[in-house]
Amino acid sequence: xxxxxxxxxxxxxxxxxxxxxxxxxxxxxxxxxxxxxxxxxxxxxxxxxxxxxxxxxxxxxxxxxxxxxxxxxxxxxxxxxxxxxxxxxxxxxxxxxxxxxxxxxxxxxxxxxxxxxxxxxxxxxxxxxxxxxxxxxxxxxxxxxxxxxxxxxxxxxxxxxxxxxxxxxxxxxxxxxxxxxxxxxxxxxxxxxxxxxxx
Amino acid sequence: xxxxxxxxxxxxxxxxxxxxxxxxxxxxxxxxxxxxxxxxxxxxxxxxxxxxxxxxxxxxxxxxxxxxxxxxxxxxxxxxxxxxxxxxxxxxxxxxxxxxxxxxxxxxxxxxxxxxxxxxxxxxxxxxxxxxxxxxxxxxxxxxxxxxxxxxxxxxxxxxxxxxxxxxxxxxxxxxxxxxxxxxxxxxxxxxxxxxxxx
Numbered sequence: 256x257x258x259x260x261x262x263x264x265x266x267x268x269x270x271x272x273x274x275x276x277x278x279x280x281x282x283x284x285x286x287x288x289x290x291x292x293x294x295x296x297x298x299x300x301x302x303x304x305x306x307x308x309x310x311x312x313x314x315x316x317x318x319x320x321x322x323x324x325x326x327x328x329x330x331x332x333x334x335x336x337x338x339x340x341x342x343x344x345x346x347x348x349x350x351x352x353x354x355x356x357x358x359x360x361x362x363x364x365x366x367x368x369x370x371x372x373x374x375x376x377x378x379x380x381x382x383x384x385x386x387x388x389x390x391x392x393x394x395x396x397x398x399x400x401x402x403x404x405x406x407x408x409x410x411x412x413x414x415x416x417x418x419x420x421x422x423x424x425x426x427x428x429x430x431x432x433x434x435x436x437x438x439x440x441x442x443x444x445x446x447x448x449x450x451x452x453x454x
Numbered sequence: 455x456x457x458x459x460x461x462x463x464x465x466x467x468x469x470x471x472x473x474x475x476x477x478x479x480x481x482x483x484x485x486x487x488x489x490x491x492x493x494x495x496x497x498x499x500x501x502x503x504x505x506x507x508x509x510x511x512x513x514x515x516x517x518x519x520x521x522x523x524x525x526x527x528x529x530x531x532x533x534x535x536x537x538x539x540x541x542x543x544x545x546x547x548x549x550x551x552x553x554x555x556x557x558x559x560x561x562x563x564x565x566x567x568x569x570x571x572x573x574x575x576x577x578x579x580x581x582x583x584x585x586x587x588x589x590x591x592x593x594x595x596x597x598x599x600x601x602x603x604x605x606x607x608x609x610x611x612x613x614x615x616x617x618x619x620x621x622x623x624x625x626x627x628x629x630x631x632x633x634x635x636x637x638x639x640x641x642x643x644x645x646x647x648x649x650x651x652x653x
Contacts, residue, residue, distance in 0.1 A: 262520045266505040269498040273486040280474075286544060287472040288502055289509055289518065296506040299468040300499040303487055306465040307495040310488055319488065321461045345485060 263289070315386070317362040317379040319344045327351075327359055334358045336393040340383065340412065342366055342400060345437045350398065353444045358396070361386065366404035367411055375411060383412075387419050394422040396451055400435060401426075424451040462488070514585070516561040516578040518543045526550075526558055533557045535592040539582065539611065541565055541599060545635045549597065552643045557595070560585065565603035566610055574610060582611075586618050593621040595650055599635055600625075623650040 263285050270281035288296060312318070313325035316338075320326070327333060327347075337358030341347055347360050363378045386392060397412055399405035413423045426447040439447075462484050469480035487495060511517070512524035515537075519525070526532060526546075536557030540546055546559050562577045585591060596611055598604035612622045625646040635643075 260509060260518055260520055262501070262505045262508045263518065266501040269494075269501045272490065272494060272498070273483050274489070275479075275482060275486075282544075282547075283474060284472050285505065287474075288505060290473070291471065291506070293506060295468075295471060296502055299471070300502045302461070302465040302468045303495055303499045303502075306461045306484065306487060307490070307492060309461045310459060319459055319462065321459055345481075348481075 312362075316360045317364065317382055318347050318360055319362075332357075336391055337396070338383070338386065338392055338394070339396045339398050341398050342405070342408075346398065346400075349437050349439060349444065350448075352441050353448060355445055356448060358394075361395075363399070363408070366399060366402075367408045368404045378408075380412070380415070384415070384419075387416060387421055392421055394424060396424050396426065396448075398426045426451055511561075515559045516563065516581055517546050517559055518561075531556075535590055536595070537582070537585065537591055537593070538595045538597050540597050540635070541604070541607075545597065545599075548635045548638060548643065551640050552647060554644055554647060557593075560594075562598070562607070565598060565601075566607045567603045577607075579611070579614070583614070583618075586615060586620055591620050593623060595623050595625065595647075597625045597635070626650055 266288060267278075267281040267285040270276055270284045271278060276284070288299070291299065309321040310319050311321075313320045313322075313328055315324055315328040318325050318327070322329070328335075334357050338361050339350060339356060339358055340361045340363060341350065342363055342365065344362055347362060350356055350360070361379070361383045363380065363383075365373050365378050367373055367375055367378065383395075387395070395412070395416055397409040399408050409425055413425075416423050427449070465487060466477075466480040466484040469475055469483045470477060475483070487498070490498065508520040509518050510520075512519045512521075512527055514523055514527040517524050517526070521528070527534075533556050537560050538549060538555060538557055539560045539562060540549065541562055541564065543561055546561060549555055549559070560578070560582045562579065562582075564572055564577050566572055566574055566577065582594075586594070594611070594615055596608040598607050608624055612624075615622050626648070638646075
């Protein structure tokens with residue numbers, strides 16, 4: 256056991272806090288840190304603090320960024336009348352890989368889920384409404400995951416936004432049902448984007 | 455892509471340096487760090503530096519420790535005449551889980567492997583010889599993995615140590631051939647320990 260090497264044990268516990276990292280993986284990573292050069296270990300530690308310190312939400316799209324306004328929202332070449340609504344920052348990353356979407360994003364930071372006690376008020380829906388009410392938006396593509404919560408959130412947004420005169424579409428079922436956007440391949444995502452339909 | 459969030463990208467790269475962490479896992483972990491509380495992120499960063507700063511090799515058994523001499527070598531209740539020779543610190547951890555071994559350890563920090571250019575001089579064999587020559591040692595259990603390199607290293611140690619009048623044994627083949635000690639279950643390791651035989 257590692258109990259007799261306290262600082263190793265403590266480091267493994269820190270790794271264990273991360274999403275999807277089990278006990279054995281955490282210990283393996285802790286050992287791995289010991290094999291880093293001193294300067295690499297320092298770079299690692301400072302990257303953690305730096306990322307925490309610098310990254311915040313873009314005031315426009317609510318995506319993660321380390322600038323005042325994220326580069327996508329700040330890009331004049333993108334279509335600011337077309338907003339792709341996603342669950343989290345990872346989905347933005349997945350969509351950007353397609354390299355075909357020229358609109359902008361809106362990150363909800365979750366999905367409506369009565370079972371888990373997540374209500375619309377806890378998501379960045381108010382901020383989305385404000386963007387739509389500013390008048391510039393023509394279409395909103397709801398690209399939440401094709402799961403129960405994703406569909407429910409899409410329905411909710413559609414009912415909320417359609418009366419405001421904006422077209423609300425949904426990604427086509429090119430994405431495998433039940434899967435996570437993050438793991439969809441680029442071609443599938445591209446097909447899903449092309450075949451989007453009105454909710 | 456995360457290229458537009460530089461500090462996130464940098465953090466993911468740092469995770470990617472760790473053994474067995476691929477690109478997707480690294481990015482997932484970087485996101486995970488952003489979800490930590492500020493104080494947890496600070497604790498994580500300091501645990502990395504602390505582990506690197508405090509952990510060194512025990513001057514006796516060459517295992518990792520954050521004390522002057524590791525708690526196993528410093529324990530008067532353990533049998534210092536019985537040394538279990540292992541490849542790395544993880545194997546010590548696996549052996550300690552059995553809770554049946556009352557001897558001490560010696561960590562080689564590798565295996566002889568001409569293909570990978572690892573010669574006996576690069577391992578902690580000199581330090582093992584010095585311990586045997588001090589006269590206190592009666593038996594050495596060579597608990598290297600049952601792989602080609604593990605067997606070759608065991609043979610090498612046996613030829614080196616037997617002339618010094620010490621009994622050299624090898625773990626019984628309770629451990630599945632080709633596997634890694636770290637993943638053996640406790641019962642298998644216990645059987646292997648009981649059925650050890652002369653090389």
